[in-house]
Each structure stands twice: as structure tokens, then as C-alpha cells.
């Protein structure tokens with residue numbers, strides 16, 4: 142009977158096949174950190190809630206030098222740790238910039254393994270040599286730029302780097318070629334907020350009828366002044382070809398206070414969103430959380446303020462070794478984002494960036510994770526795992542490689558809709574390969590041979 146009608150209700154008297162009760166720890170994505178957690182940091186012991194929620198206080202007290210880190214932490218961090226971080230910054234391509242909020246979320250009993258420490262505070266002792274195939278602008282963003290700071294790689298969408306500063310500097314940043322202050326290691330390309338440069342970008346966007354979708358990034362939209370948000374938003378939305386714009390910002394993850402207390406900035410965003418609604422165009426917000434510990438009750442309040450205005454928020458994570466490369470950490474992140482109304486959109490396989498080798502994972506890690514994450518929750522809250530193909534191939538689903546040699550760690554990709562007929566290569570981190578293979582990569586002759594094999598593969 143059942144076979145002939147799959148929709149038939151089962152016999153009421155038959156024993157119910159119940160799912161076993163869940164382990165309560167699998168619901169811990171709902172336990173958002175609340176209260177005055179910052180008071181454990183010696184420098185913030187006397188800071189009250191109103192002050193801690195003030196974005197201006199957060200910005201003013203942001204730490205930009207290793208010695209200031211020591212001053213804030215006092216006896217919470219060991220001398221050895223501070224020295225290690227100083228050594229890290231001397232080697233790093235990114236400048237330091239850590240808000241009091243971020244500092245308060247790090248577990249100072251074990252900073253070495255803390256997922257936030259790993260992202261923002263380099264330790265000299267953890268550095269691995271860069272991959273020999275690494276170039277500074279590994280995504281080729283400058284090669285695809287018709288005007289300075291505008292990358293037009295895909296057909297109908299473009300990336301506008303409006304500004305070159307951020308509320309935080311991330312060790313894994315792909316834009317370390319342009320973002321942040323010059324460091325010992327890198328002289329940056331200048332992409333300052335500048336209306337002459339913007340005019341050039343806008344003129345180009347208006348002149349290309351195929352462009353419908355603009356990502357406004359940087360740097361970071363958090364650092365765009367309220368009047369700049371409005372200017373950029375209004376100018377783009379008034380172009381007949383533009384149908385969608387998104388403001389991209391890591392800020393929601395590192396300084397949610399801004400959304401709660403910078404009313405002028407928030408009002409500009411809402412105004413642009415309203416204009417979009419009137420014109421029948423989408424204005425949304427993309428952000429960047431990498432670990433559930435970055436999502437607190439303060440983040441939830443900030444997202445709720447956006448949500449109540451009808452502004453969609455999506456999240457793009459980077460897959461980072463020691464941060465979110467296990468099923469447990471990634472599941473909790475995805476579930477917690479969904480819980481506060483942020484759609485997990487992408488998980489990027491870590492790009493090849495200078496000084497970031499210790500944070501990369503193999504492609505295989507991404508494939509395994511994706512398998513476990515899919516099915517966990519709603520499809521629209523299930524991130525797509527992507528490789529941003531080095532050399533300008535654009536984002537490709539992690540599963541869509543043409544060849545993946547797990548021994549050499551080399552994968553080959555194609556991007557017919559972006560750069561037809563071209564091959565792109567991604568390289569797993571060398572320290573994750575077998576000892577034999579590590580020796581091959583270390584030998585210049587062997588390395589050339591492997592690269593020759595690759596050239597043979599790419600037609």
C-alpha cells in the first residue's frame with residue numbers, strides 16, 4: 142500500500158520512528174556572549190556599557206602599535222607573547238589595527254590558538270615561508286582594472302574599491318597590495334578615497350551597459366563617511382544600467398558599535414536602501430565573520446537594526462587553518478550567522494597571500510567541510526565554498542576543479558564565463574604535503590619540472 146501511495150499517512154498505531162534527542166551542546170550557536178565581557182582587559186576595567194558601545198570610543202582606542210597592546214593587556218599577556226607579536230609585525234605585510242571589542246573577544250589564557258588572535262595578530266614564531274607561486278596581487282585585480290580601483294572581471298558585475306582603509310587589518314587580506322599603511326614589507330598602491338578617481342570609475346560604469354551589479358568595497362565601507370555612502374549610492378542607483386549594489390564591510394564583525402551608535406552613517410545607508418526600493422533596485426550589505434566567537438549579543442543588536450530596516454546582510458568567510466577548518470567550528474559559524482539573520486553566502490579557500498601561509502588549508506579540507514555543512518540548515522543559509530582562481534579566473538565552486546593532484550597540491554581550474562580558454566592554478570600549502578613532496582618543492586630544479594608539467598596541462 143505504502144509503495145503505491147507515498148503520501149499516505151502511516152498507520153497511527155505503528156511505533157513512531159522518532160529522531161533521537163539532540164545533544165544540547167549542538168544548540169550552542171544560540172549562546173551569544175553578553176554582559177560586560179570587556180572588563181577582563183585591564184585597560185577597560187572601568188569602561189561602562191555606554192562607552193563600550195560608542196563607535197568613536199572604539200575607534201579612538203583602537204590599537205595600532207604592539208607596545209600599545211602591552212599597555213592594554215598588562216599582565217594578561219606574557220612578555221614572550223608580546224615579543225612574538227612584535228616579531229610577527231616586523232615580518233607582516235599588514236599594519237596592526239585591533240579594536241577594544243576584538244581584543245576583548247580573544248581568550249588571553251591561550252592566545253596562541255585563539256581564532257581571533259590568528260586573524261589579526263601575527264606571531265613571528267608561527268610564520269611559514271611563502272609559497273613559491275605567490276604574487277602580491279594574487280587575484281590579478283589590478284590587471285582587470287579599467288580605472289584605478291575598479292575591477293571589471295565578470296561580465297555584469299564590478300568591484301569598486303572606494304577607499305583604502307579598514308576598521309581592522311586582517312592578516313589574510315587579499316588586498317594587502319593596496320589596503321592599509323605601508324609596512325616594512327610592502328609599499329602599497331594608492332587607492333585613497335578621492336572624488337577624481339571615483340568620477341573616472343563612475344564614468345566607466347555608466348558607459349558599460351552590461352554592468353548591472355556593483356560591489357562597493359575597499360578597504361571597507363565602514364570607513365566611508367556618511368556623505369560618501371550617500372554620494373556613491375545615489376550616483377550608482379541613478380544609472381539606468383545598475384540594478385543591484387552591495388556595500389561590503391568587515392566592520393560588522395569587528396566593530397558592530399558603528400551600526401548602533403553612528404546614527405548619521407546608519408541613516409545614509411538606510412536612505413540609499415530606501416532610494417533603491419523606490420527605484421526597484423537591490424541595496425544590500427555584505428560582511429565577513431570567520432568564527433562564532435566574533436558574533437556576540439552586540440553583533441546581534443547591530444544586525445537586528447539593519448534587518449528591521451529590511452536590509453539583507455550576507456556573509457563571506459575565509460577558510461582559515463585553526464580558525465574555521467573543522468566541521469564543528471564551521472557548523473557553529475553557519476548556524477550562528479543564520480540565527481542572527483545573516484545569510485552565509487561564500488566560504489573562500491584562503492588566497493595565496495604574503496605572510497599567510499600558516500593560515501591556508503588544502504583544497505581537500507574545503508571539499509570535506511562542504512560535504513558536512515550541506516544539509517545542516519536551509520539551502521539559502523548554506524555557503525558555497527569557492528576558490529578565487531589566482532590570476533583572475535574569478536570565484537569557482539571548490540568542487541569544480543578540472544584536475545586536483547593531492548600529492549603535489551596543485552589544482553587546475555577553468556572559467557569559461559570569465560576568461561574562456563584559460564587555465565588557472567591553485568596550490569595547497571606546502572607544509573601540508575608529504576615530506577617527499579615538500580623536498581621536491583624546495584628543490585629549484587624539481588620545482589621547475591613540476592611547473593613545466595603544469596604548463597603542459599594548460600592550453
Ligand SMILES: *Cc1c(COP(=O)(O)O)cnc(C)c1O
Pocket residue numbers: 292293294295298299300356536
Ligand atoms: C567577488 C567579486 C565580485 C562579486 O561576485 P559575486 O559572486 O556576485 O559575489 C565582483 N567582482 C569581483 C572582481 C569580485 O572579486
Ligand code: SF4
Pocket residue numbers: 306307308309310311313314315316320359360361391392
Ligand atoms: S577588512 Fe577586508 S579589505 Fe580590510 S584588511 Fe580585512 S580583509 Fe582586507
